[in-house]
Amino acid sequence: MPKIGFHAPIKGGVHNALIVAKDTGCDTVQLFSRNPRGWMAKPLTLEDVLLFRKIRKQTKLSPVLIHCNYLVNLAAADDLMLQKSRLSFREEVERALLLGVDYLVVHPGSARGACEVDGISLCAKSLKIACKGLKFNSLRILLENTAGQGDCIGHRFEHLDQIMRACPKIPLGVCLDTAHAFTAGYDIREEDGLNALIQRIQKTVGLKTIRAIHFNDSRAAYNSRVDRHWHIGEGHIGADALRRVAQHPKLKHAAFILETPYDDPRADIKNLAMLRSFVATD
Numbered sequence: 001m002p003k004i005g006f007h008a009p010i011k012g013g014v015h016n017a018l019i020v021a022k023d024t025g026c027d028t029v030q031l032f033s034r035n036p037r038g039w040m041a042k043p044l045t046l047e048d049v050l051l052f053r054k055i056r057k058q059t060k061l062s063p064v065l066i067h068c069n070y071l072v073n074l075a076a077a078d079d080l081m082l083q084k085s086r087l088s089f090r091e092e093v094e095r096a097l098l099l100g101v102d103y104l105v106v107h108p109g110s111a112r113g114a115c116e117v118d119g120i121s122l123c124a125k126s127l128k129i130a131c132k133g134l135k136f137n138s139l140r141i142l143l144e145n146t147a148g149q150g151d152c153i154g155h156r157f158e159h160l161d162q163i164m165r166a167c168p169k170i171p172l173g174v175c176l177d178t179a180h181a182f183t184a185g186y187d188i189r190e191e192d193g194l195n196a197l198i199q200r201i202q203k204t205v206g207l208k209t210i211r212a213i214h215f216n217d218s219r220a221a222y223n224s225r226v227d228r229h230w231h232i233g234e235g236h237i238g239a240d241a242l243r244r245v246a247q248h249p250k251l252k253h254a255a256f257i258l259e260t261p262y263d264d265p266r267a268d269i270k271n272l273a274m275l276r277s278f279v280a281t282d
Ligand SMILES: [Zn+2]
Pocket: 067, 105, 107, 144
């Protein structure tokens, strides 16, 4: 049975995400290690790190994922933005290493003003520069497929494959976001469409690279290239299609993480219960 969990809040300290997740019945969890919408991050103190590691051991949550902040754009055409992004991403990797998590999820970026091909090679170059000299231990960076909003790269699995091939020395993997795939034009509403997506993954990045699945319904329509996560069973993908994803034998090795809107804690509990019922009836 796949491991399931959600993106948990870090109010009161990063360790609190672990406590919230465990108390809600998660097996796995994703968190931000800092404010996701600012360049400046408060450094992690030794106390923060030790407390996080201690609670991680107690809760036995696995895997633990950090989602990179939203400002980082590793494919930025603007030079100042690119330099800031590389520094900020390196800091994200260092924080992930300090906390000892399994995965750091990042979007490949937006090639505004440049073509996709240039954006893809710039993202690969940025990863190499940002990670230079770092010892990864067991940390792996997961590239997330995007909705293709604006000039975002990474909405095709071919893009992710090209980035991975260009960075053979960096431990990379893939995080499949169901809502992003759907609005980027992979129609997973029917069984055939889901199988077509899985075949596409097999032919590009490979199924083994899919370490995590962001399990979201979509408030935005099919092929709209708009990124709007929604509650499970209440969006354009729907409960039946999402059940097929959760029960697919070729995806069950991945950790399933909900990133549904955080309106109120009850919504998380309800979405988690739905995901639990999908995987339990497998
Ligand atoms: Zn994401």
